[in-house]
Amino acid sequence: MVDPRTPVIVGVGQFTERIDDPDYRGMSAVDLATAAVRAALTDTGVDAATVAEAIQTVYALRQFEISGPMPATLGKSNNYPRSVMRRVGGDPARVVLEPVGGQGPQKLVTEAGTAIAAGEFDVAMIIGSEPGSTARYFANRDDKPDFTEHVDGQLEDRGHQIHRYFTEYTANHGLTGAAVQYGLLDNARRSRLGLSVADYRREMAELFAPMSKVAAKNPFSSSPVERSVDDITTVTDDNRMICDPYPRLLVARDQVNQGAAAIMMSVAAARRLGVPEDNWVYLHGHSDLTEQGLLDRVDLGASPAAVHAAREALRVAGIGVQDVATFDLYSCFPFPVFVVCEELGLGADDPRGLTVTGGLPYFGGPGNSYSLHAIAETVAQLRDRPGQFGFVGANGGTMSKYSVGIYSTTPAEWRTDRSAELDAEIAALPTIPVTEWPEGPGTIETYSVRYDWPTRTGIIIGRSDADGSRFMAITEDADLVALMTDGDPLGAAITVRRDEKVNRATLA
Missing domain, CATH: 3.40.47.10 (Thiolase/Chalcone synthase)
Incomplete structure (x- = not known):
């Protein structure tokens, strides 16, 4: 009893x-x-x-x-x-x-x-x-x-x-939705594991595809449709990119x-x-x-x-x-x-x-x-x-x-x-120092891309070359955005400058 x-x-x-x-x-x-x-x-x-x-x-x-x-x-x-x-x-x-x-x-x-x-x-x-x-x-x-x-x-x-x-600083740098926030985390994890963009997307899809099988049988599901790994990884009009690295079928x-x-x-x-x-x-x-x-x-x-x-x-x-x-x-x-x-x-x-x-x-x-x-x-x-x-x-x-x-x-x-x-x-765990307004060279620690904005915009958490401190930046620079959408910008060298309430980054 x-x-x-x-x-x-x-x-x-x-x-x-x-x-x-x-x-x-x-x-x-x-x-x-x-x-x-x-x-x-x-x-x-x-x-x-x-x-x-x-x-x-x-x-x-x-x-x-x-x-x-x-x-x-x-x-x-x-x-x-x-x-x-x-x-x-x-x-x-x-x-x-x-x-x-x-x-x-x-x-x-x-x-x-x-x-x-x-x-x-x-x-x-x-x-x-x-x-x-x-x-x-x-x-x-x-x-x-x-x-x-x-x-x-x-x-x-x-x-x-x-x-x-979130803070005014992170919000000004585009962290105003969950997809972009978690995109930074998933890309940081990919960096730690040393995986390519394509390999990581497949790993994400392999993780989530079995869940859709459960949803397909649940009478309370909003979308009771079984999805294959290819369904989830293939970007289409119906499975558009939301924020890197996520097409829609990887988003709540x-x-x-x-x-x-x-x-x-x-x-x-x-x-x-x-x-x-x-x-x-x-x-x-x-x-x-x-x-x-x-x-x-x-x-x-x-x-x-x-x-x-x-x-x-x-x-x-x-x-x-x-x-x-x-x-x-x-x-x-x-x-x-x-x-x-x-x-x-x-x-x-x-x-x-x-x-x-x-x-x-x-x-x-x-x-x-x-x-x-x-x-x-x-x-x-x-x-x-x-x-x-x-x-x-x-x-x-x-x-x-x-x-x-x-x-x-x-x-x-x-x-x-x-x-x-x-x-x-x-x-009480160790922390990384943050420099909100760095000037000059740095590297990309992790990133996301906002496809959900009128202008495709890169969101960056970077490290300053001067002292290793962390900062945020955004970019609409064509070359850098191209690298972030079609390549792999992790560890890429960038240059950062302050523009009123945001830092702007370009390829170094």
């Missing part, structure tokens, strides 16, 4: 609507989350209204439309979690809106579990949704809906905190309509409400770690935080990687998958697979809430595989935060982790 305060996940739900569905509605963030919550309430095996009324705390993940200073084009609720709960008959004492970050779902499962174990409350729910498809569908239409909604009641809004992931699919929810309870509450024990899934291991700032990292092709998070969660769970039956590794781009696979000794062809959903480019990348789908699918699969373990790795920012959860139906007391201690160790 475990301590009655032990937290368990007792209900999970997912919902997806595709634009080519005959009954496509173009749903709002609130409506998408509501559909997922209703599924999660039903999944508990208990009367849905009874469970909804028992929920005391709701943690909500942000949509893209409320993840920055821009207004929501179709309107929004002033209190997203309470709008959802009002639709299902719940009135929680506390609702929370989490900051930006794809690690949020797993981080919140751990936060809720910690609070339940400490006796702060008995029943919690985590919700997330992303209406990117709706925003695109109505963008040029005259019959736009108005999703504006005002709900009274408490809301703990932790702020979007988007500015934690963010224009989706998806929702997910997970309900957690103490064992005592689950027994009191009559939730069947066959539904209970325990969190055996967990970790939440923060990486150094992007430009500070000694090796831009590595991620100590992700590596330590994976190790720590397995340690807390008391198992090894050989004991894991299912994995879901956050796959917005290849880099986050590569770094965890390297640490855990996993290959693209591991028979256990690297995703339970189908991965962000194929299943869908619903903003900050993707890993809530991964958790929901992991829970559902583990119920059919009693005693086995599932690993969920969730990533946020520019490999800025990494959270891991280890799940199983096997009963286990709540365990604490050493995340704070490990965070301090990561923060």
Whole structure:
């Protein structure tokens, strides 16, 4: 018998609507989350209204439309979690809106579990949704809906905190989207491995193609289409380059309509409400770690935080990687998958697979809430595989935060982790000095190319010849851009000069 305060996940739900569905509605963030919550309430095996009324705390993940200073084009609720709960008959004492970050779902499962174990409350729910498809569908239409909604009641809004992931300096130099940010990391990893552009693209495709097979069979996938390695590597009008080194099929699919929810309870509450024990899934291991700032990292092709998070969660769970039956590794781009696979000794062809959903480019990348789908699918699969373990790795920012959860139906007391201690160790790692405004010669350390801008532009992280310090630069120089798009500029000699708010580079 475990301590009655032990937290368990007792209900999970997912919902997806595709634009080519005959009954496509173009749903709002609130409506998408509501559909997922209703599924999660039903999944508990208990009367849905009874469970909804028992929920005391709701943690909500942000949509893209409320993840920055821009207004929501179709309107929004002033209190997203309470709008959802009002639709299902719940009135929680506390609702929370989490900051930006794809690690949020797993981080919140751990936060809720910690609070339940400490006796702060008995029943919690985590919700997330992303209406990117709706925003695109109505963008040029005259019959736009108005999703504006005002709900009274408490809301703990932790702020979007988007500015934690970039600075004015990095933004001015083109790091205003995830694809270009991760492009720098993947090209830095390619540099470390000494691979050619073509060989690395094939390696990325070989990593992701098996994920599409999973997506093709998942009823909740936004794009249930199996892709071959050649499909992914071949640049076409439909698979255009986004930011080097990524064609579209290596990029998270963010224009989706998806929702997910997970309900957690103490064992005592689950027994009191009559939730069947066959539904209970325990969190055996967990970790939440923060990486150094992007430009500070000694090796831009590595991620100590992700590596330590994976190790720590397995340690807390008391198992090894050989004991894991299912994995879901956050796959917005290849880099986050590569770094965890390297640490855990996993290959693209591991028979256990690297995703339970189908991965962000194929299943869908619903903003900050993707890993809530991964958790929901992991829970559902583990119920059919009693005693086995599932690993969920969730990533946020520019490999800025990494959270891991280890799940199983096997009963286990709540365990604490050493995340704070490990965070301090990561923060104390060596750093590379940055010179924001170098003048003169340097070399290209890593790079990306923005094909998504009106003028094709090279984005560079370089090293100054004078002192080895790091800097950023952009370029529209024809010769240098040609080398960056058609050749391999890693290690190339460049000349840098300041031009107001940016550094501009040319071939030396």
